[in-house]
Amino acid sequence: MSLxxxxxIKGQLGPALxxxxASQLGESESGISKAISGLLPAVVGGLANHADNPGVLDSITGASSSGLLGNLLGGSSGNSVISTVLSxxxxxxxGGLVNAISGYAGISNSSSNSLLNMVTGAxxxxxxxxxxxxxxxxxxLSGLLRDQKGIVSSLLPAGLSLASLGLGHWGGADTPLETEKVTVTSYDQPKVEVNRGGNTHMNPERTDDKDAGSIWKWLLPLLLLALAAWFLWKQCNKPATETTTMTDSTAVVSDSAAMAMPADSMVTTAPKTDENIDLNGVALKGYKGGMEDSMISFLKSGGYKNAADDAALKDAWYTFDKVNFKMGSSTELEAGSQTQLDNLVAILKAYPEAKIKVGGxxxxVGDEAANVKLSTARANFIxxxxxxxxxxxxxxxxxxYGSKFATVAATASDAERAVDRKMAVRFAK
Structure with a gap:
């Protein structure tokens, strides 16, 4: 498969969006990300399953000049192209898909529906x-979509399946997406063929399975007994050096502490790393899917050029990944902030027709009037x-804007509230 x-599509659904x-829908960013992770494979799977539908293909080819990517958040709801494709x-x-994603991601049904429209638009x-x-x-285009059928199920996040989304057969007379069959054999039960698409078939019992089962009924206990005896013999004959090593109580405490941790707490998120973001042949250092990458992609797509007026741009904000002020200050930036400001200047100079607005x-936490004053001073500083x-x-x-669009409770930890303390820009006309 070539693509x-x-x-x-993920390039259009980055951290900024x-x-x-999250701010517009009143949901947590983790809930929004979780919902998108389930919706995106489902939508692509739906398109793949209708790769030969002329109406779907026409909607896709017509979207290239509609400016749809320029206002995914504000222009997706009520869009006739998106409604036609979804239908x-x-x-x-x-409705079933919206409900399933709502329960999976812990967000409201209305938010789930809005995100379905947004992901479909993207x-x-x-x-x-x-x-x-x-x-x-x-x-x-039809061939490209058909190529996606074999991977859609594998890209659904843990906890979701086509069946759980109510999409096991995609409805009507359509053929189901290709699924992998796994044969599970039990020595005392009939062979069960499990179809990962959700269907289970019982095959007639075979006589050779019965014979195998009778053998294992007495052979397996003997093998287990022999294995246990070998293990005990190894324990009793360990070299003295090994025993000495195990007396290091510090090492034992350290290891046992790690072993006691729940499996999910041992997982760490890899830190973001700078990559080269192409600005018309000039490499800017930034995060893939971050502010610079998202803004440049939007400009290259013609989204700004095709936007009719400021109203079409006002809901799409691009949050700075690295520009941060020192606590309580509106005139002192944290180290490393200037690099991203320089990148923004480079983007604006490369696209002199583009205009922006700054938001703080x-x-x-704190008095709202003071918050508005501080955020305004910071926006004016930028x-x-x-x-x-x-x-x-x-x-x-x-x-x-102060805390008008904040989503994390004031009682949360400072680290959790950091997501609400941000600077952002949007395109304007």
Whole structure:
């Protein structure tokens, strides 16, 4: 397979959009991310299962010039193209899908429905753009979608399956997505063929299985007994050096402490690392899917150029990954912040027609009037810094929102509330 469509679409659903969706829908960022992780394979699977549907193919190819990717969060709900696609690929299963994702991610049904529209918009828009950029006709696009069938089930996150989403057969007379069959043999029971798509078939009992079962009934206990005897013999004949090593009580305490930890607490998230983000041939250092990457992708896609007015841009904010102020300050940045400001200046200079607005945000701790004042001062500081760098004409304004869009309770830890203390920019006209 030449292309993993899900990886293509993920570029439109980066951290900035997740953060904006969380603020707008009143949900946690983890809940939004979890929902998207389930919705994206489901939507791609639905498109793959209708790869030969002319209406679906027409909607995808028409999306390349609709500017859909330019306003995924605000322009997806009520969009006729998205409604048509959803109706075609899911039919009367939309409600069940929304409910399943809502329960899985711990978000409301209305939020789940909004995210379904957003993910579908990102999928249709990304595929339409790819088809246009690579001169794919209807047959080429259909082939690309059919290629996705074999991987969709494997990309669903743990805890979700096509069956749990109510999509085991995708409805109607459509054929189910390809599933892998696994044969499970029990020595005293009939052979059971389990289909990972959700169907289980009982095969007639075979006489040779009976014979095998009778042998193992007496052979297996003997093997276990022999294994236990060998283990005891090894324990009694350990070299003295091994016994001495085990008396290191510090090592034993350290190891046992680690062993007592729940399995999921042992998992650590790999830190983000800078990569080269292409700005028309110039490499900027930033995170894949981060602010610079998302803004450049939007500009390259023609999203800004095709946006009719400021209203089409006002809901899509890009959160700084590295620009942070020292606690309580509106004039002192943390170390490393300047690099990302320089990157933003480079982006604006590369696209002189693009204009932005700066926004400042705080968490819910403290007096709201003071929070608004602090966030406004910080937004104005960023605006002034951009003006000094020669792109002031492209900065339309700066505004502080205090804790208006904060989602984490004031009683949460400082680390948990950090997500609400941020600076962001959006495109403006």
């Amino acid at each position: 993993n469509v899900i990886d293509l 997740v953060s904006q969706a 075609s690929i899911f039919g009367d299963k939309i 999928s249709v828009g990304s595929l339409g753009k790819y088809a246009a950029d690579n001169n794919l006709g209807a047959s080429g 945000y705080t968490d819910k 605006k002034a810094a951009l003006e000094k760098s020669g792109v002031g004409a492209q900065v339309m304004g700066a505004e502080g």
